[in-house]
Amino acid sequence: MRDTMFLRRLTLFFPMAIFLTLVGFFFYRLVLIEKGNTPNMIPSVMINRPVPVFALPSLISGKPLVASAALKGKVTLIDVFASWCVPCRVEHPLLASIKEAGIALVGINYKDRPEDALLWLEKLGDPYDAIASDRDGRVAIDFGVYGVPESYLIDKQGVIRFKQTGPLTPEDIRDRLLPLAKELNK
């Protein structure tokens, strides 16, 4: 008799338990957002997949085609950018530090007028080893690009190992990109 009374009392705490569970879920989600995992981030399916096959004309006339086949053998950061993209301007000065760390830097100029892109590079500097001109944005779609700037770190075998949507920050470069590149360069 006393046992059933106790059980009945216990069920009174049911709503409280449900409430606390929900609080836990919401708090967990908030922590994730703090860490930069916002709900509008689309998880990339390209991680650990070989780089999409492409061969695009170089932005700078007279230079050879920029092709995916040439990516093998060295750790490369592919940076999708455009002169009309404001966050790209924020990211741009940081690219030099990536090159200094021994990572090859390939730019994909996304849906841009070449003359605008060239002017932009003239003003802000050109840290890229090669720049492909993707005027209709088809190659970018093969990469799963949905918001420039986007960057992809490619290992020596030509496999995508890291993707960032939005501008790279100094913290991203220091804490994630460079350690991973070091690992891949071994």
Added chain:
Amino acid sequence: MTLRRNFVCVCAVALVLLGLQGAAFAVQPDEMLANPQLESRARVLSEGLRCPVCQNQSIDDSDADLAHDLRVIVRQRLQSGDTDAQVKQYLVDRYGDYVLLEPPFKTSTLVLWLGAPLILLAALGVALVFYRRRQETSEDTQRPLSAEEQKKIAALMDPQDDGRKGTL
């Protein structure tokens, strides 16, 4: 007479507004395919594909630049003879299941698909138990009072008894 004319006016305005509303989709005339059958397949497909930029709009509804590109890709794939499933797979290969407005049924989405029905079943179960119990207790209270209980009540209701006699 004026009433009737007003009514006609209102109807005409309503029809025009309805027409405008129907025309307000994002698909541009130059994107459309000449083949009406393929075009209608493209429309149905793109209504189920999420625009990665706007994220809560289909590419059929979205005015985003990328949505336009994806609509064109959908139409080009259809023209080259792809089935609907192949067109979807083409985009899933690039943007993941995220582009599908209706998430596929697989192990990682089991909770999503089955969670709500399971909670509903559990709630129904709890409600059933609760209802049964209440019925049992109500049957218990419908039993007539025993002679002893009748006597107790009579003693309590006795106007001559002020409670000091200790009848209980």
